[in-house]
Amino acid sequence: METAKRRILLVDDDPDMLRLLSIRLRAHNYDTDCAKDAAEAINMIYSFRPDLIISDLRMPVTDGMELLTEVQRLHPGLPMILLTAHGTIPDAVAATHRGAFDFLTKPVDKEALLAVVEKAMQLSGGSIAVDPSRSKKWREEIVTMHPVMLQLLEDAHRVASSETSVMIMGESGTGKELLARAIHKASPRASKEFIAVNCGAIPENLLESELFGHEKGAFTGAIREHEGLFRAADGGTLLLDEIGDMPLPLQVKLLRVLQERQVRPVGSVKSFPVNVRILSATHRDLKYAMEEEKFRADLYYRLNVVGLRMPSLSERVSDIPILVSRYLAALAERSGERCKVYAPEAMELLVAAAWPGNVRQLFNIVEQNVALSVTPVIGARIVQKALGSEFSALPTFAQARDDFTRAYLTQLLQITGGNISQASRMAERNRTEFYKLLSRFGLNPALFKSES
Structure with a gap:
């Protein structure tokens, strides 16, 4: 060899x-x-x-x-x-x-x-492993060569071996659940269950039962005992997806479970011990939700021991060609047909698009293109039609404001070489407020110091 x-x-x-x-x-x-x-x-x-x-x-x-x-x-x-x-x-x-x-x-x-x-x-030894994921199956579903994503994977791999609670933040469609699954696969719990529950997709009156279980007859329709997802994931990992959508009364009960490490099913007087690693994910700004008293601070700090931020697709544009290539191959394998490819000008359109729906939206467009293309090469006209108004649609006011703020903060950090004191003075903001802004928009001043 x-x-x-x-x-x-x-x-x-x-x-x-x-x-x-x-x-x-x-x-x-x-x-x-x-x-x-x-x-x-x-x-x-x-x-x-x-x-x-x-x-x-x-x-x-x-x-x-x-x-x-x-x-x-x-x-x-x-x-x-x-x-x-x-x-x-x-x-x-x-x-x-x-x-x-x-x-x-x-x-x-x-x-x-x-x-x-x-x-x-x-x-x-000639074997410095700057990307621990280079060989590993633990993150095989995450396709990237972008430096920001590779650094994120290093951080995820490092925290996977511990029992630390991790909160994954990022826009919808960025792949937060994929990262959670990767963390589970790299953890000592990999042989046990990984269960994900979307806290925003289940009605409030059913979510408690879904998480903690219920006794037979506990409420109308409870025709049999249900153990709940905490007990089903015992020994493994439970992802609380869209945790920011969890109702306040249930947040109190979740905090108690995390503190006591046991659950009490609805309608039961008995509690059951659980050994579960908790990961959570959200697209919401939970610090703002706490200020508005829509999310409990004590629960936030319990869940967000380590915070990981998934970048939007617009922040990792260079990954678009390899994401598309991987998905085209997957679609071909699923259908048993020949793998299609994009013409260069069609790929340019994909790379230039806005992608507010991130990777999920990209894959949706690719699947649509494959279904409508009658030739092995997908042309620019099909892509343009599928994208529709993506190039011309105005962003919402909130999106435009956030985009401007992120670009403004980035420019400040570039000009000052990551010097927080100088940047906050130029922005006429105090250091504490400036740090909060950087945290909200996922900007790390240390990454700008090499440019000074």
């Missing part, structure tokens, strides 16, 4: 230097890819998954020292070699004290390069 090539990411603003290093390393069976600056390098770590980074020390905007700091924060254990001119050797030495594997002076000697690279590979 052939051994997989070990991967090296080269970072330099000089294209000639990148070309020279790449030629030398590929000649010795290393797989290389190149980034022109630190920001591009951070993104490429997720898609290329290098075993080693070789970066120039002096680069415009963000230098190699700052890149080293960011790599150590995001991917501890990923080794990094710095390239330096003779005049900056003291800086390179300082970098090794801060965790760089080694440094090389320019012009780079070929033999010295290969020797230090091989040494770095031997010590690292």
Whole structure:
């Protein structure tokens, strides 16, 4: 069996230097890819998954020292070699004290390069796993190559092994239940039941019975005993989907179950112990719901020990082609027919569309296109007809306001390099209020620091 090539990411603003290093390393069976600056390098770590980074020390905007700091924060254990001119050797030495594997002076000697690279590979094992999901079946239903999604999957995989309650936030149609299932599959409870219940789809008078069970004769229509979903999921995982739609009286009873770890069926005087890992999901802003006293703060903090945010499809546009390709293959397998493909101009239309309904809406359009296309190649006219007014429809006032606010906050963070004090002053808001705004729109100021 052939051994997989070990991967090296080269970072330099000089294209000639990148070309020279790449030629030398590929000649010795290393797989290389190149980034022109630190920001591009951070993104490429997720898609290329290098075993080693070789970066120039002096680069415009963000230098190699700052890149080293960011790599150590995001991917501890990923080794990094710095390239330096003779005049900056003291800086390179300082970098090794801060965790760089080694440094090389320019012009780079070929033999010295290969020797230090091989040494770095031997010590690292050449197997830095920056994406723990790269091999795993636990998240096979989630198709992505986008850096934000890959980071989300890393966080999900990390929290899966614990018993911590997780709240998954995101717009409708983004795949919150898929992420919950993936967390269950990666957890020690994977061999037990995963049960999802939509708290907004069941009438209030039935939801309590559905969750906690009921005794025979407890109410009109209760012709037999029902154990409830908590007991059915015992030993496994229960997803409370659209938890923001749960009525307040039931929130009180749910909180009691979570605190006491036992349920009392409707009409019963007996309680039953339950061992269930709780995941929850919502498209609502529960902090606003708490302020309006529509959601209990004590329940919110019990459920939201770890919060994960699913990005909208418009935030991961680069994933659209691979999502479409995967779904086309699934439709072909289901029907037993030949797999259809999109013409380039038709795919461009899909990528450019707004997708307010996110991945769910995308799949609906793809299925419609496949059904209506009489040729193996789906053309632009079919896509345009299916999308209808997607290109011209005005957003609601709330959507337009949120889009403007998100874009404004993003621009502030870009201008200030993630400096909260400076950004909040420019927005004429206090730091506490500014942090709340960033949290509401899922913006992490740390991700903008590499651009300063």
